[in-house]
Amino acid sequence: MPALTDLGIREIRDGVRAGTFSAREVAEAFNAAVAAAKPLNAFLVETPDHALAAADAADAARAAGETLKPLAGVPIGMKDLFCTKGVTSTAASHILEGFTPPYESTVSQKLWDAGAGMLGKLNMDQFAMGSSNETSAFGNVISPWRRSDGGNAALAPGGSSGGSSAAVAARIAPGATGTDTGGSIRQPAAFTGIAGIKPTYGRCSRWGVIAFASSLDQAGPMARDVRDCAIMLEAMAGFDAKDATSLDLPVPQWESMLDAGLKGKRVGVPKEYRVDGMPAEIEALWQQGIAWMKDAGAEVIEVSLPHTKYALPAYYIIAPAEASSNLARYDGVRYGLRDLPDGANLQQMYAATRAEGFGEEVKRRILIGTYVLSAGFYDAYYTQAQKVRTLIARDFEAAWEKCDVLLTPTAPSAAFALGEKQADPLAMYLNDVFTVPASLAGLPAMSVPGGLSAEGLPLGLQIIGKPLDEQGVLDAALAIEERAGFAARPQAWW
Amino acid sequence: MSVDTATVKKVASLARIAIDDAAAERLVPELNNILGWIEQLGEVDTQGVEPMTAVIPNTLRLRDDVVTDGGIRDAVLANAPAAEHGFFTVPKVIE
Numbered sequence: 001m002p003a004l005t006d007l008g009i010r011e012i013r014d015g016v017r018a019g020t021f022s023a024r025e026v027a028e029a030f031n032a033a034v035a036a037a038k039p040l041n042a043f044l045v046e047t048p049d050h051a052l053a054a055a056d057a058a059d060a061a062r063a064a065g066e067t068l069k070p071l072a073g074v075p076i077g078m079k080d081l082f083c084t085k086g087v088t089s090t091a092a093s094h095i096l097e098g099f100t101p102p103y104e105s106t107v108s109q110k111l112w113d114a115g116a117g118m119l120g121k122l123n124m125d126q127f128a129m130g131s132s133n134e135t136s137a138f139g140n141v142i143s144p145w146r147r148s149d150g151g152n153a154a155l156a157p158g159g160s161s162g163g164s165s166a167a168v169a170a171r172i173a174p175g176a177t178g179t180d181t182g183g184s185i186r187q188p189a190a191f192t193g194i195a196g197i198k199p200t201y202g203r204c205s206r207w208g209v210i211a212f213a214s215s216l217d218q219a220g221p222m223a224r225d226v227r228d229c230a231i232m233l234e235a236m237a238g239f240d241a242k243d244a245t246s247l248d249l250p251v252p253q254w255e256s257m258l259d260a261g262l263k264g265k266r267v268g269v270p271k272e273y274r275v276d277g278m279p280a281e282i283e284a285l286w287q288q289g290i291a292w293m294k295d296a297g298a299e300v301i302e303v304s305l306p307h308t309k310y311a312l313p314a315y316y317i318i319a320p321a322e323a324s325s326n327l328a329r330y331d332g333v334r335y336g337l338r339d340l341p342d343g344a345n346l347q348q349m350y351a352a353t354r355a356e357g358f359g360e361e362v363k364r365r366i367l368i369g370t371y372v373l374s375a376g377f378y379d380a381y382y383t384q385a386q387k388v389r390t391l392i393a394r395d396f397e398a399a400w401e402k403c404d405v406l407l408t409p410t411a412p413s414a415a416f417a418l419g420e421k422q423a424d425p426l427a428m429y430l431n432d433v434f435t436v437p438a439s440l441a442g443l444p445a446m447s448v449p450g451g452l453s454a455e456g457l458p459l460g461l462q463i464i465g466k467p468l469d470e471q472g473v474l475d476a477a478l479a480i481e482e483r484a485g486f487a488a489r490p491q492a493w494w
Numbered sequence: 495m496s497v498d499t500a501t502v503k504k505v506a507s508l509a510r511i512a513i514d515d516a517a518a519e520r521l522v523p524e525l526n527n528i529l530g531w532i533e534q535l536g537e538v539d540t541q542g543v544e545p546m547t548a549v550i551p552n553t554l555r556l557r558d559d560v561v562t563d564g565g566i567r568d569a570v571l572a573n574a575p576a577a578e579h580g581f582f583t584v585p586k587v588i589e
Contacts (some may be wrong), residue, residue: 067586102566201549216529241557310535313534317532334582336575346584354509367509381535385535386547388538425524467550
C-alpha cells in the first residue's frame with residue numbers, strides 16, 4: 001500500500017469508510033508531513049489537534065456504525081484568508097498578527113460539518129494581493145518543485161493561494177482551500193501541477209473570508225485531481241443568508257455526475273488569448289489540449305472575446321478600488337495592530353498603524369484604489385472600468401451562444417523564480433492575463449495540469465464555463481486529466 | 495494623467511497611510527507606470543453601456559429585522575488593541 005500521504009481526498013474518504021485504515025492514522029501521517037516540511041513555509045499555523053479531533057470523531061462514528069460524513073477522515077489545509085474560530089487568522093499581514101477570530105467562516109464551518117479536520121492555516125500573498133507569494137509578511141512560500149536544470153533556484157508556488165498549492169503538491173495536505181479574485185486559485189494550481197476550481201461568483205459564501213475585492217472574491221478547492229475538487233467543492237458551496245451575494249440555489253452532486261465524455265459538447269478557443277510573446281511551449285500545450293478535447297468527442301471552434309485585452313487594466317482599477325474600501329477597516333481601533341506614536345492624535349494613529357501594518361504591495365493597491373475613486377477621477381477610471389466589465393461579460397455571453405466551455409492556457413509561463421518579477425509590479429500583474437477575464441464575469445473556471453515545460457515544471461490548462469455550470473467545467477477538465485496522464489510530482493528536498 | 499509627489503502624499507493622506515518623502519518619491523514612477531497602463535481603457539467605446547453592478551444576477555435580499563446575537567461584549571472586545579471599562583479606547587479626539 002502507498003504511504004497514506006500519497007492518497008488524495010477520495011482515496012482517504014473511501015479508505016476510512018471501508019476501514020482500510022483509520023482516520024487517526026491519516027491525520028497522524030499528514031501532521032507529521034506538515035511538521036517535516038517547514039522549509040516550504042507553507043503553513044503559518046499548525047493545528048494538529050484539530051485534525052486529530054476530526055479524525056477521532058470519524059473513527060468513533062464508524063465504530064458506532066453511523067453513516068460517515070462526506071469528508072470524514074479527510075484532513076485539509078485552510079488558507080489563512082478564512083477566519084477560523086480560536087485559531088489566528090492574519091491574511092499573511094502584519095496588521096492582523098495575533099488576531100484570533102471569535103467566529104468561524106461559513107466555508108470552513110461547512111468543511112468541519114462535512115467531517116474534515118484542519119492541518120493548519122496556509123501562507124499566502126498578503127490580503128491575497130500577489131501572484132507569487134512574495135507579499136506575505138511571514139516570508140514567501142517556496143514551491144516544492146525544482147527546475148530540471150540541476151540548479152536549486154527557489155521557485156514561486158504561484159499566488160495568492162501559494163501555501164495551498166505548495167502543500168497539496170508536496171503531499172503534506174490532500175486538499176486545501178483557496179480563494180480566487182483574479183486567478184489566485186488557478187495560477188498557483190497551474191504552477192504546482194495540481195487542480196483547482198473557482199466556482200461561479202456566489203456559490204461559496206464570503207462570510208468570514210477576509211475581504212480583498214468583494215465583487216470578485218470567491219472561495220474554491222485545490223486538490224490533486226478533478227474528482228477531489230468536485231468532492232471538496234460540494235462541501236464548501238451552498239447558500240448562506242449571512243452573505244448578501246450568496247446564491248440561493250441547491251448544490252449539485254458534482255462528483256456523482258462527473259462525465260469526461262464530451263460528445264456533443266462544443267469547446268470554444270478564444271483567439272484573443274494568443275498574446276504577444278507567449279512562449280512556444282504554452283502554445284503547444286494549448287494545441288495539445290485542443291486535440292484532447294476532440295479525442296473526448298467535443299467539437300472545437302474558434303470564438304472571439306474582443307475585449308480581452310482590456311480585462312487586466314479594468315481589473316487593476318476595480319480590485320484596488322474595492323480593496324481601498326475594504327481595507328479601511330484596519331485602523332488600529334477594534335482589532336489588529338495599533339501604532340500609537342507619542343502624542344499622536346486619532347488621525348495620526350490611523351496613518352501610523354496602516355503604514356506599519358500593511359506591506360508594500362497592499363499599500364500600493366490601496367493608493368491606486370484611493371486615487372481612482374477620488375473626486376474628479378471616479379468616472380474616468382472606476383465607472384469606465386465597470387462599463388468595460390459589462391462589455392467583457394457580454395463577450396462571454398456571446399461566446400456561450402456558440403460553445404459550452406472555453407479552453408485556454410492558465411498562465412503565460414511556468415513558475416518563475418522567487419525575486420524574478422518582484423521589482424516590476426506591472427510585470428507581475430501580467431501573469432494573470434488569462435485568469436482575470438473569467439473573474440470579472442463571475443464565471444466558474446478551473447486549472448488542470450496539462451504537461452511539463454522544457455525545464456520540467458508543470459503547465460496548466462484552463463476551462464471556463466457558463467454561469468453555474470461547474471459540472472461542464474469539471475467534466476472538460478476531467479477529459480483533459482484522463483488524457484494528459486499527468487503523474488509528475490516534485491522530489492522531496494525539504 | 496500622471497501623479498507627482500504632492501499628489502501621492504495627498505492620496506496617502508486620504509488613504510490614512512503615513513508616508514515619508516523618500517517613499518513618496520519612490521511611489522511616483524511606480525504609480526505612474528501602473529496608471530499609464532490602465533489608461534488604455536479610455537480607448538474603449540462605452541457609449542450607452544451600463545456599468546456593471548452585479549456580476550451574477552441575484553435578487554437583493556433583506557434580512558428579517560430581528561436581533562440574531564447580542565450580549566457578546568467580551569467577544570467583540572477580545573481582539574482590541576486597547577479596551578477599558580467595556581469600550582474601545584482611542585487617543586483623545588476632543589480637547
